[in-house]
Amino acid sequence: MNSVRQSAPQLQGLVPYDPKYLPARAYLSANENPRDVETEIRQKIISAIRKVPLNRYPDPLANDLRDMIAEANGLDRDQVLLGNGGDELLFNIALAWGGPGRKFLNLPPTFSVYAANARLTGTEVIDVPRLVDYSIDEETVLERVGQGDIDYVIVASPNNPTGKLANEEFLAKLLDATDALVLVDEAYFEFSRTTMRPYLAMHKNLLILRTFSKAFSLAGVRMGYILGNAEVIREFLKVRQPYSVDAVSQAIAREVFSERQKFEHGIMAIISERDRLLEELGKVPGITVYPSDSNYILFKLEGADKVWEALYARGILVRDFSHAPMLENCLRVSVGTEKENDEFLAALREIVANK
Ligand code: PMP
Numbered sequence: 001m002n003s004v005r006q007s008a009p010q011l012q013g014l015v016p017y018d019p020k021y022l023p024a025r026a027y028l029s030a031n032e033n034p035r036d037v038e039t040e041i042r043q044k045i046i047s048a049i050r051k052v053p054l055n056r057y058p059d060p061l062a063n064d065l066r067d068m069i070a071e072a073n074g075l076d077r078d079q080v081l082l083g084n085g086g087d088e089l090l091f092n093i094a095l096a097w098g099g100p101g102r103k104f105l106n107l108p109p110t111f112s113v114y115a116a117n118a119r120l121t122g123t124e125v126i127d128v129p130r131l132v133d134y135s136i137d138e139e140t141v142l143e144r145v146g147q148g149d150i151d152y153v154i155v156a157s158p159n160n161p162t163g164k165l166a167n168e169e170f171l172a173k174l175l176d177a178t179d180a181l182v183l184v185d186e187a188y189f190e191f192s193r194t195t196m197r198p199y200l201a202m203h204k205n206l207l208i209l210r211t212f213s214k215a216f217s218l219a220g221v222r223m224g225y226i227l228g229n230a231e232v233i234r235e236f237l238k239v240r241q242p243y244s245v246d247a248v249s250q251a252i253a254r255e256v257f258s259e260r261q262k263f264e265h266g267i268m269a270i271i272s273e274r275d276r277l278l279e280e281l282g283k284v285p286g287i288t289v290y291p292s293d294s295n296y297i298l299f300k301l302e303g304a305d306k307v308w309e310a311l312y313a314r315g316i317l318v319r320d321f322s323h324a325p326m327l328e329n330c331l332r333v334s335v336g337t338e339k340e341n342d343e344f345l346a347a348l349r350e351i352v353a354n355k
Pocket of ligand 1: 031084085086087088111156159160185187210211212213219222223224
């Protein structure tokens with residue numbers, strides 16, 4: 001066989017993103033909604049899909065969906081852009097605002113995709129690590145952006161995997177302190193019930209990311225969106241794949257978005273289960289629990305990798321961060337159904353008691 005030359009230099013040393021999705025009885029590792037879309041809405045989805053012409057390219061910008069999302073957020077169509085999951089839009093920000101000679105300000109530990117996209121696009125990553133309790137080192141961030149060389153910043157709020165919202169006052173200061181594009185990643189906004197959206201009116205450099213994957217039970221469909229200034233959105237149009245959001249996904253998302261009130265009950269159930277899990281985890285000896293505004297909880301304990309294995313042996317899949325930088329001995333559990341959470345708690349109590 002002949003040989004092939006090496007891939008691009010920025011790929012050397014990168015490892016493919018691995019969500020470690022293994023077969024399990026209780027999937028508590030990917031922050032999904034534990035309940036699938038309910039039957040009535042599923043029926044509507046099926047009828048909508050029947051009408052989708054499969055031989056035609058989709059509306060490249062998903063304008064119907066854009067209009068629905070714009071209206072719900074008091075914005076115009078040109079302030080909204082859909083993507084193939086939030087992930088695509090996270091890649092697009094690196095393409096549009098990053099690149100060789102440009103700088104991305106990252107607040108680790110956070111969603112690892114941000115830094116990976118920066119590296120992939122030859123963007124320099126400037127880290128301002130979080131404090132020991134995983135809150136943002138606000139003073140250092142403001143001082144660092146004050147130097148004037150940062151091109152974009154991403155603040156996950158709530159932060160994944162650590163769980164807490166960023167302070168609104170800090171975000172407001174950050175928007176004023178820099179002309180860098182500030183992406184506030186609100187993938188878990190429906191659980192935190194807190195948004196920076198009102199700031200869009202006055203801040204051209206604010207961009208907000210949301211997703212259908214979590215609260216709206218559509219992780220399998222791949223649909224995310226950004227809200228921002230029309231001029232910023234126009235730059236994203238230059239880098240996006242024209243047909244990244246397919247016609248079937250558009251049809252599904254339209255049905256789900258128009259029925260979004262019906263998800264409220266499930267969202268409230270997740271919030272109350274989260275609070276119960278926080279309380280119960282707090283009672284397990286030897287565990288440090290980090291507070292959460294989201295649908296997952298980070299916790300720390302000695303020998304976390306062994307605990308992960310023991311949980312998995314009992315059919316319970318949580319996310320292992322125990323060897324990730326700044327997250328030593330940490331595991332993250334997604335809030336499941338009441339039954340799944342009970343099983344998780346019982347298994348964890350037993351594993352800790354027998355350590
Ligand atoms: N942002 C954060 C903080 C996330 O945790 C995720 C999902 N893991 C995403 C964005 C992207 O979600 P999706 O691509 O499913 O929309």
